[in-house]
Amino acid sequence: MSEATAMPPVATRRTVDSLDAKGKTVFVRADFNVPTDDAGAITDDRRIRGALPTIEALLAKGAAVVVASHFGRPAGTGYEAGESLKPVFERLRQLLAGKAEVLFAGQVPTDDASAAAVRALRPGQVLLLENLRFEKGEKKGDAAFAGKLAAYGAAYVNDAFGASHRADASMVALPRAMHAAGKPAVAGRLLEKELRFLGAALERPQRPFVAVVGGAKVSDKLAALANLLDRVDTIVVGGAMAYTFLRAMGVATGNSLVEPEMVDKARGILHDAQARGRTILLPVDHVCGRRLEAGTETSTVVGAIPDGWMGLDIGPRSQQLFAEACRGARQVVWNGPMGAFETKPFDAGTLAVTRAVAEATRAGAVTIAGGGDTAASLDAAGLPDALTHVSTGGGASLEMLEGKRFESVDALDAA
Ligand code: 3PG
Ligand code: MG
Secondary structure: OOOOOOOOOHHHEOEHHHOOOOOOEEEEEOOOOOOEOOOOOEOOOHHHHHHHHHHHHHHHOOOEEEEEOOOOOOOOEOOOHHHOOHHHHHHHHHHOOOOOEEEEEOOOOOOHHHHHHHHHOOOOEEEEEOOHHHEHHHHHOOHHHHHHHHOOOOEEEEOOHHHOOOOOOOOOHHHHHHHHOOOOEEEOHHHHHHHHHHHHHHHOOOOOEEEEEOOOOHHHHHHHHHHHHOOOOEEEEOOOHHHHHHHHOOOOEOOOOOOHHHHHHHHHHHHHHHHOOOEEEOOOEEEEEOOOOOOOOEEEEEOOEOOOOEEEEEOHHHHHHHHHHHHOOOEEEEEOOOOOOOOOOOOHHHHHHHHHHHHHHHOOOEEEEEOHHHHHHHHHOOOOOOOOEEOOOOHHHHHHHOOOOOHHHHOOOEO
């Protein structure tokens, strides 16, 4: 069993509603760590759009808004053109066009140019700072760096759900510095919404509660599976992690990706589930390839996978089985793809589950998906808004499924 304690309900944190922001500068920590293509263009701007309700609420209150985020994983030794928030600035400016003037200043968040831009900022304006991780203090959780950021605002708003499992300076040391200075540190609208949806789904689930878990590795999802077993009726397992489970059951997996060191753990989860009367649904057939590449020879295999073949997606019978489980649910929480989704034709299983979860939503189920892959599969299925809630957090939503508590949320003012 996990030793983690449950997340504090978001109702126990102060929110932007409680802020008197008129004429004041408010510091918003957002998670603008958006996916980009090789040319640096943003491929999914959900995280930027997700922060707009908070920014607009503050503007409506008459505030000047400073927004800061990390982006990628730069060295922490200063400005790097390839990790600049410039593309995010352009998108934010488009999204707020006609609503607010959006400015961008500085090479690193605490240089003179940034500090001067903060001082010059007027109510109704938004200033985006450069990548927080350009300064080494951010990843280190450094109090001195956080102190400089704290001086930028009369209040702090955490709206960075996607980074809320991190203890970076702007996430934990900064709200503490605000607290020490007698300034408010509150939850933004997106953070509120994410904690509310995921928190309620885990603490007060609608039943039947079906969790759909996929992705390559059991090791990444082990803690989530253990925590979910306490709460769900059924866990549907897809993706390459299913092959480790099948190996644990003595089913031949051919050349499929298996984590040999996780086979015993997988067997333990299967036993646990049985002992507690939970169902774990595994794929019963597979779309196999010779190797993971577009154009590889494929074969649909029921049961044992022969040598020379690797399972790369769930097969049609499994699609049906998984879809039925989703359609019968009153609540679905989904994390991770069912197959090698980026490579056709191995996206079919994930798309089938996407459609089934969308159908469950239309029939009244609460459906929540987390993780960048899942959002991409919704877009690919042409169903971007078909679920009750699509989380902007990958790692953060997974840690919530694990039952972890976030220091960054604990550091906000109690309501
Ligand atoms: C994410 O994309 O998962 C968050 O923005 C956190 O980023 P990180 O994994 O680099 O800390
Ligand atoms: Mg990440």
